[in-house]
Amino acid sequence: MEEIKIPAHVGIIMDGNGRWAQARGKKRSYGHHAGSANVDRIVTHAFSRGVKALTLYAFSSENWARPKEEVDELMKLLKTYFKKFIKKVVKNDVRLIVVGGKEQLSEDLIKVIEDGENSSRENSGHILNIAINYGGRQEIVHAVNELIKSGEEVTVENISRKLYTAESGEPDLIIRTGGEYRLSNFLLYQGAYSELYFTDVLWPDFDEQELDKAITAFGSRKRRFGKV
Numbered sequence: 344m345e346e347i348k349i350p351a352h353v354g355i356i357m358d359g360n361g362r363w364a365q366a367r368g369k370k371r372s373y374g375h376h377a378g379s380a381n382v383d384r385i386v387t388h389a390f391s392r393g394v395k396a397l398t399l400y401a402f403s404s405e406n407w408a409r410p411k412e413e414v415d416e417l418m419k420l421l422k423t424y425f426k427k428f429i430k431k432v433v434k435n436d437v438r439l440i441v442v443g444g445k446e447q448l449s450e451d452l453i454k455v456i457e458d459g460e461n462s463s464r465e466n467s468g469h470i471l472n473i474a475i476n477y478g479g480r481q482e483i484v485h486a487v488n489e490l491i492k493s494g495e496e497v498t499v500e501n502i503s504r505k506l507y508t509a510e511s512g513e514p515d516l517i518i519r520t521g522g523e524y525r526l527s528n529f530l531l532y533q534g535a536y537s538e539l540y541f542t543d544v545l546w547p548d549f550d551e552q553e554l555d556k557a558i559t560a561f562g563s564r565k566r567r568f569g570k571v
């Protein structure tokens with residue numbers, strides 16, 4: 344059997360929670376609960392397939408513009424998620440990194456996040472980046488400002504080094520669930536040569552088999568990086 348190529352770093356735009364709930368006659372928050380419950384099984388499966396790093400888009404810089412009730416619910420869910428899974432993550436040699444503008448998050452959420460990051464800092468088996476209050480454009484601006492502050496030259500390589508996901512390298516594959524064909528400000532700089540995979544499956548329904556389909560599709564892509 345031919346060995347299948349496994350993407351080392353996978354980014355996932357976890358979209359479609361609201362529509363998943365609406366299709367069941369429920370409020371959007373019901374979909375967010377189902378979506379958050381799905382994170383663990385996909386993380387577990389991806390790492391078991393040999394993926395080294397995962398970057399999950401949980402909340403964009405633009406998602407603050409949603410109704411306050413929904414934003415509050417999402418922040419509450421994130422806190423619950425971290426509290427619940429940190430121990431498991433640490434035990435499984437996963438390093439947890441939150442990527443995005445942390446300053447704008449609530450103090451108690453920042454505290455749970457930092458607990459998770461600190462207790463997993465020495466882990467080297469896998470990296471789990473969770474993107475919260477994340478925007479690709481904002482990340483590039485942040486990286487350039489870091490370079491300016493330290494007096495370093497602004498070059499392609501130096502910007503790469505200052506990105507939030509620098510530890511994970513560039514994503515080989517970016518998956519978007521939920522049927523939209525766009526990046527919505529996700530990994531704009533590091534995604535320059537990522538393979539893109541779009542599926543209509545809504546995030547709460549995206550299971551192990553669906554992830555396998557994406558990995559198989561990646562395996563059949565010819566990556567040229569501008570060469571012939």
Ligand code: IPE
Nearest residue numbers: 357358359360361362401402
């Ligand atoms: C993705 O699902 C979760 C977040 C953006 C936080 P959505 O909430 O965007 O669900 P749809 O796209 O409205 O169905």
Ligand code: IPE
Nearest residue numbers: 356357358400401402403527
């Ligand atoms: C992207 O989904 C953000 C996350 C999945 C966290 P959105 O639902 O916010 O994206 P748009 O508004 O459809 O572009």
Ligand code: MG
Nearest residue numbers: 358359360521
């Ligand atoms: Mg959406």
